[in-house]
Amino acid sequence: MKMASSLFIPILVLVIIIYAVYKKINVYDSFVSGAKEGFPMVKSMFFSLLAMIFGVNIFLKSGVVNYFFDFLKPLLVLLHIPSQVLPIAIMRPLSGSFGLALLNDMYKVYGPDSFISVLASVIQGSSDTTIYVITLYFGTIGIKKIKYALWVGLLTDLFMVIMALILVPLFF
Amino acid sequence: MINKLWVSLILIGSLFLILTGQADVLNTQILSSGKVTLELVMQIFPLVSLWLGIMNIAKESGLLSKVSKIIYPLLHKIFPDIPKGHESFGYISSNILSNMFGLGNAATPLGLKAMKSLQSLNKNKEEASRSMITFLIINTCGFCIIPTTIISLRMLYSSKDASFIAIPCLIISFISFLFGLIIDRIWSKKDGGSK
Structure with a gap:
């Protein structure tokens, strides 16, 4: 392969x-x-990417997500979902490098072959950075009305996480 | 939609940083995002130019439209709005193939070119067409045979079987790919099925 x-x-x-x-x-x-043709293409992608990276970075670096995760923890325990994978699952559509950094930490703590690490890796590997892909592709060709694209993208991401939670245990 | 998302990301992030007394973090983030974007675009620029050059050869030799004709029966069900033999089928299939092989460096430029050729079919240039959204969903579900980055990270931490991850990833991303296509089709019908 x-x-x-x-x-x-x-x-x-x-x-x-x-x-x-x-x-x-x-x-x-x-x-x-x-x-x-490469130059005009890159020129037109720059500004929409700049806007999105600006917004996403302020949000990610603020650490507000950690409070949000603490808030959600009791609900996850109730559903028997390992709470360590929540940050990766939620941040996956926003940032690819953020998830990879979290994955790195998990491998360090739990080892790469533990159930929790494999679950997190599958969530990271079975999807792409939806917000970034939308911004890059639609920004470059000058689409302003994206219609239902974001909803379908995020719904598919959510479905993927649920599938991972159901199917990954079968591999152990 | 993107507008609302953007405003909420900035408002939530900024207010939280100011209220927790971390205004200096906010300062560096505001000023550094330009540099981060430029670095990213500088990485994409040579790759995009290179692939646009290679794909132009394929287009002018007629190979692209030949591939488009062969792939038409397969992709026609997914993209009913694209006319038979249109070059965008060639770009779409090469983007999907590169994604499957885990070659993001090639997939992104090919995807951009596919979007551009879908834009030439689009009636309203500022509004996403049905085919564009379908193509986008194919790309956001990251359907991939070899998740290269994760496998190399697992190898770095001396995993017993680093590539084990590939099979569950393939199955799960394929199921969510199908789910995405179905949801996309339902939603576009609800939206009036317009081009």
Whole structure:
């Protein structure tokens, strides 16, 4: 599997170039004129990303989430959900690096093969940073009305966490 | 929607920091987010340009539309609004493949290009189309065969079986991927099924 992963990009690039040479395309010119589109694209993504990182950072660094977690703890105990995974589950849509840092701490404390660490890893690995993906993709092409995208994204994230809580114990 | 989220993130964070007497943290956060964003964009910039160059070769040689035609029957059910043989199928499938192989560096530029070509089909340029939201959901559920970052972190802490995590991740992200598609379809119908 690792082999397939490391071969994917080289093969993709080779197939594209060989096919183009066979079709008698000026590959070099084609590459350069395509790559030129990169600058306007990056320019248009910068400002929406700046806005979102600004907001998310103030929220994350404020530590307000820790109070929120303490508040939720009794409810989790009632539902037999290990409370240590809550920060990762809630922060996953907002920040990828935040979850990875938490995961790092959990591995240190509980070891990477403990149930709690595996559960947290699966939650981290089975989803992406929804808010960031929305900002990046829609910001870059200039979409202002995102309609129901955020709701569907967050609902799917919630569903993923519930599935992880149900299915991960089956692997132990 | 994003507007409300943004305001609440800033208001909640700032008020909490000020009330707990950590105004200096707020200061550094306000001033440093520009630098953090620039660093992120500087990481994305060369990758986006590189992949746009490579994909332009595929587009001009006709390979992209060929792939789009082959993949059409498979993706047509998920994206009913995209016309047959449209180049966005080529970008969408290469983005999904890169995501599955855990190649975020390639997946993001390809995804951006897919969004851009979906925008060319969009009637109202400021409003997300149904296909765009579906494509977004595919990307936010992180459907991936090899979660590379987590596996390497597990190896760092000398896990007995670092890649064990891949199977539950694959199953769970696939189930939530299906769930996302269904919810997306229901919601778009409720929304009037407009393009």
